[in-house]
Amino acid sequence: MYYFYAQDFTCKISYRDLSGILLCSTENSIITMISEPTSSLILNAPETGLFLDLGCGECDYTNILGSKSRKIISVDIQRPKKIHKKEITFMLSSVEHLPFNDNSFDFIYCLSVIQFIKDDRATIEEIFRTLKPGGMFYFTIPTRRSPFRIIRDLEIRFGTYNYPQFNVTHHHYYAKKDIEDLTRDLFQIEIVSGYKFNFIRRLCNLILDLFKVRRGVENIFHSIFKPKLGDETPHIRNNCTGESSDYKHQERKKNFKHFHPLSWLIYGLAYHYIIVAKKE
Template identity: 30%
Template sequence: MGTNNEMVRQTMLGIYEQVLSILKTYPNVSTVLDIPAGSGLFTSILFENKYKVYAADILPEKMSFEKVKCVFADMNKRLPFEDNFFDAVVCLAGIEHVENPMFTLSEFFRILSPKGIFILDIPNINSLYSRVKFLLTGGFFLFDPFWLSEHNHISVLPPYLLNSYLEKNKFQEIRIYRASLKSYYIWLHPLITCFFSFLSRILHKKFPLLFLNYEQSIKFNNQKNVMWSDGLIFVAKKPY
């Protein structure tokens, strides 16, 4: 168990570093919300990098970083912040825990200032590994009984669906980054893509109406970032 916890910690540290580097590409970002803040590790990183950071969590007492106060916030309900307040909102290891992702995304949009930046990550259930896992076990990556009971992963969000949710909530300039790439398998991508393209053409002839409805999502899910990454980072912008 200790080894698993350390692996998770190292993975999250890598994601924190990546998200910080993304934030630094937006020089006008000053006020940042970290939600859910958890133990406060990413909050501390933001603080040390001179951001005016706010922290929120459903269990604020678990925050161990004392230089920033963590306030109570339930992401299933209206967030305790004013409209158009933050330059950036960062939600890491959070959206898969909420009951109604569409509502939660609308709240993030509300509290962001115009031109504000929204960053979140998700477990990637459309990775090739997760697709094979589902085929063999009936459970997606990080959405099996263990992750439901021990980590409360209750909202399964395929990347294509999350992208649509962001668009429906009026976010713009949506970009997707890989959080962790299966680099030792990446050489297989051209082969796998050719196989899926061949299979799609055959099935398209037999079920034209079905593929008419799913053509865009198939193309989206066969991107290199989506197919070979265990996690994805979405970056979106609130318009003027």
């Protein structure tokens, strides 16, 4: 699903969110079609403050969110090939060891990055350290039970994966419990949702691609039903030792009490979770 984003330098932009659809109304605007997580990011980003774009890539999100009232620092382990705006502040840095003081940022966002980091809990702790009290952390992570995971693995195995730049080992996939462990004692979860539920089309494309390369259809079934060797389960580091199981259960209930169990079931079928968390 795609949305439209209006970038306007002469008048105020107004947004409306109706049944998950982002509507923009403005005059003298530049209209750009954007993806679902980007529209959610726009809606959740504060109007002012110091932002941190973690794993910024080519600074696409920095370009979208940048304004006179927002100062954004973009961080990645590789320098962008081309920075389109001179006012972009870019720093080479690992997400695991950020070169910033405690309580520095009003808003931090990190889209589809955390799953590539082996010690994801340490990364979340580092983000927590640099975020101001009351600040918001927006991030997306891949779901553990989504059909997209199987389809992606099949595409990579058969050489039909169309995104070679993202063909990097995922150390983690996430379900509800994994998110609880990842954020426990650090963040209060404010919003949980998912994006990309239409996996049927991608599955059909995979089958067509397999016919193009003259591979047997039986390979598909063998790959689906044969357990994948070396499949790693997320390893979550927990710094809080000595906690009783009752205490952990109470904390989980406190953090996720306003999310209906059916919501987790539905969002678990999506490509990624979209999560907005608050530093208390």
